[in-house]
Structures are given as C-alpha cells and as structure tokens.
Amino acid sequence: xxxxxxxxxxxxxxxxxxxxxxxxxxxxxxxxxxxxxxxxxxxxxxxxxxxxxxxxxxxxxxxxxxx
Numbered sequence: 001x002x003x004x005x006x007x008x009x010x011x012x013x014x015x016x017x018x019x020x021x022x023x024x025x026x027x028x029x030x031x032x033x034x035x036x037x038x039x040x041x042x043x044x045x046x047x048x049x050x051x052x053x054x055x056x057x058x059x060x061x062x063x064x065x066x067x
Contacts (some may be wrong), residue, residue: 005014023058027050030046
C-alpha cells in the first residue's frame with residue numbers, strides 16, 4: 001500500500017485502459033446499491049462515485065461530440 005501512495009497510477013507515468021462496458025457495469029451496480037441505502041450521506045457519496053466513474057470514459061467523448 002505504501003508503494004501505491006508513492007507511485008499512484010494516475011501520476012502520468014502509467015496508462016490504464018478502462019472500457020465503457022466496465023464503467024457501465026460498475027455504474028449499474030452502484031445504482032442498485034444506492035436504491036437500498038437509507039442514509040442521504042451515503043447516497044451522496046455513491047452519487048459522487050457514479051459521476052466520477054462515468055467521467056473516466058465518457059468525459060472525453062462528450063467533449064468531442066460537443067465540438
């Protein structure tokens with residue numbers, strides 16, 4: 001874990017390809033979990049996670065389509 005903190009994946013040295021299929025699956029699962037949660041605080045964190053995961057793949061595509 002200490003190695004992960006010293007060399008994070010998103011530091012620009014490594015590239016990880018994330019597929020839209022994987023993102024869609026994860027978002028779907030998080031949405032299902034969110035439906036079962038009563039806490040508004042937890043729902044807020046899950047919604048943030050969903051948005052962050054969505055933009056891992058779709059942010060660049062949406063910006064390109066808008067141009």
